[in-house]
Amino acid sequence: MREVNENRPAPADQRATAEAIERGGIGLSVTDLLAGLTPDAGPPQGVTAAAPEPAVAPRDEPAPTPRDEPALVSAVAALAGRYVPAGHLAPDADFFDAGGTSVHAVELVAALEADLGLTIDLDEVFADARPASLVRRAIGADGVMAAVEQPAAQAPTEARTPAPVLPAPSPAAPAAPSDAVARPEDLAQILADLSLADRLPFVGSPEPAPPRRVLLTGATGFLGSHILLDLLRHSDAHVYCLVRAADEEAAVARLGEALKKYALPWSSEVRRRVTVLPGDIREPRLGLSGELWDRLAGQLDSVVSVAAAVDFLRGYPSLRASNVLGALTLAELAATGRPKPLHHISSVAVFNEVGIPSMGEDDPLAHIDRLVAGYDQSKWAAEVALRRARDHGLVVTALRPGGIGGHTRTGAYNAQDLSSGLLSAFARYRTVPAFRHLNAAPVDWVSRVAVAVICEPDAWGFDYHLTGVPNTLDDVVRDMAFGGMHVRVHDWEEWRADTLARLEAEPVPELGFLTRVLRSPTALKLCEATLTGPAARADRTDALVEALGLPPAARYDARAQLKTFERLAGDGLARLPHKDDQPYLWFSETTEGGVGPVGSAPDGPCSMALTLSVASMHQLVTERRVDVRGEVTCPAVHPAPLTVARGDVWVRPEEGIPHHHGLRHPLLRYRLALTDADGGRWWLEGHKYARARRDLWRQTRTLTVELGREGAPATLAGEVVVPAGTYVRDQIDGIRMDPRLTGREKRAAKLTWLAWFGLEMGRGLAGPFARAAADLLDLRRTPNLTENHR
Secondary structure (H helix, E strand, C coil): CCCCCCCCCCCCHHHHHHHHHHCCEECCCCHHHHHHCCCCHHHHHHHHEECCCCCCCCCCCCCCCCCCCHHHHHHHHHHHHCCCCCCCCCCCCCCCCCCCCHHHHHHHHHHHHHHHHCCCCHHHHHCCCCHHEEEEEEEECCCCCCCCCCCCCCCCCCCCCCCCCCCCCCCCCCCCCCCHHHHHHHHHHHHHHHHHCCCCCCCCCCCCCCCCCEECCCCHHHHHHHHHHHHHCCCCCEEEEEECCCCCCHHHHHHHHHHHHHCCCCHHHHCCCEEECCCCCCCCHCCHHHHHHHHHHHHEEEEEEEECCCCCCHHHHHHHHHHHHHHHHHHHHHHHCCCCCCCEEECHHHHHCCCCEEEEECCCCCCHHHHHCCHHHHHHHHHEEEEEEEECCCCEEEECCCCECCCCCCCCCCCCCCHHHHHHHHHHHEECCCCCCECCHHHHHHHHHCCCCCCHHHHHHCEEEEEEEEEEEEHHHHHHCCCCCEEEEECHHHHHHHEEEEECCCCCCCHHHHHHHHHHHHHHHHHHHHHHHCCCCHHHHHHHHHHHCCCCCCCCHHHHHHHHHHHHHHHCCCCCCCCCCCCCCCEEEEEEEEEEEEECCEEEEEEEEEEECCCCCCHHHHHCCCEEEEEEEEECCCCCCCCEEEEEEEEEEEHHHCHHHHEEEEEEEEEEEEECCCCEEEEEEEEEEEECCCCCHCCEEEEEEEEECCCCCCCCEEEEECHHHHHHHCCCCCCCHHHHHCCHHHHHHHHHHHHHHHHHHHHHHHHHHHHHHHHHCCCCCCCCEEEEEE
């Protein structure tokens, strides 16, 4: 998986950020640290030195011996270089930062074992994907070379390049207990990164006014693109978008493609109010020239930090450049020149400690040593570092979304978001794991509230939860059933094993990342914390939303997810209900009457025995359509009953509006495809109409029908009626529900259907009377001659 603000892999020289920081320099400014050390600067006090990088061994040479650690590191780096766009990888550069993907990581693990005889667990690659780290950890794991000393013939220490600020963990160090998940070396690196905030300059208060010039990072990502459009819609600000690209032309093209991907406009008006800056949050000064950096520092009114690497498999060393050092660089920009507020998109992942008691906006964050996933650690470190920046006077706002769901109107979604992956699996396999709460909200609401905070000076400098109203397990099960997708609840391990087995038996390319998450012990800890965590509380956010008159938080329910489910199904991730599935509910309908040749008396008997079914409430909401099966008995067509091969009934078609200003308002429309016993094909078209008459009960039961051969006009016409004595018995008391539903769900399904159908029929029957009343009360008159001369 790649970063949300990245569609194109970064070139190899963009890895200087991570390399410079890891070579030491505690005590310098953030810019100096990001810029790296000068060639003649020795290693900082207390930092050991390492041997210079050896030449890369050719691939056709035998694997290095266990005692040749530098050559082994070079060989691993050369092998990893095959899977990154630049074609090479420095020994201390991160594999993922250089453009490697999760799929490439799987291939790399296999190649390391086949070509070099190194057995490295895939989770170890995700934890720290630098070749030098992989070799150190492989050595420490099996004890080979653990105590090897370098020969005296090595180059002198003075000529060696600085080693990473953190030494490799000692092989003798005790292993962390299974529930204390953070690696000691990651904790040490996090503490070192937090100290960088202490080197930020002190700053005064910003002007308390809505921003006119805003720097936005992450505009090509899912949330960032929506924030960009909401900034343009709800403020007068000009937005400077930092986009990773080689030049301005490529950056503009990439931003336009991202907006279109998420069903957002990329018009001339949008383009007029946006300045696209090619850059990289991982580079010193964002990869901008000194002149541009100084100009932005003096002109900007606000900095909005959305860009982040979102990958639940990668470790902290691989994510820190984007998620922590990038945030600190933006903090430095906000503190340079005129004071500017920094609005940072954090995450409720800062609470992802298993067993955390509460998740309020001002509650203590998780204990860092109990966060296992690199993503959780990086979001925690960034937020804590920016809290330190507040002590320097910087106004920092932390905005914490949970799961970010699809857009409620367009259905646009983030295919790599864990929430989207889980929803897709729920819908596809009709199973859900037992959980306490899902803290998720649709992207349009998250974006709108975030922009409201950015534009309201009184809201700056606080922490906000953009999590909406949490869903419980009962909520999700009920929503899925309402949509015709009855699901079974499994415990977490059972659900994980079942879902993995299904994904491996029938791979879904779009859900490949979910497969890797479910296989990863590290990512599973993140999932466990997410599924067992408490509901997020958002008291401050709710008060702000009410004060500003914004739409209040609402549960991300079946109706809000409707468009997203449709797009997920269209993209092959989810599966919506189908008429061949087990119906959600069904009932019988019988009719009796007569038909005859078109234009003649309907003197021939005709009856129908039908079963009307609903696959899902989604079907009713979107199509107002009911599925039909059964038989039609009409001797004038064939002595034997005709079978309904395919049938549909539309409820109040075309909103019940009569054709050509007629007096009959359509209530129901039947369309049946019929086959006779000899293989002949027929069609039947039927209509129930509402008229401004007193016989309302008969109107709801009477069906005007026409029949004809397939591809030919109607040859028979007439009328059939539902017998009064069968209506309540069959269509109310006789409603049957999916047997997999619980008793409570069955009652809810029946009541929901009757309420919906009754409302539609009531509206349909009232239409003709409203029209008649309007005609009677029409005050328009034909003016007389006297009126014409007034």
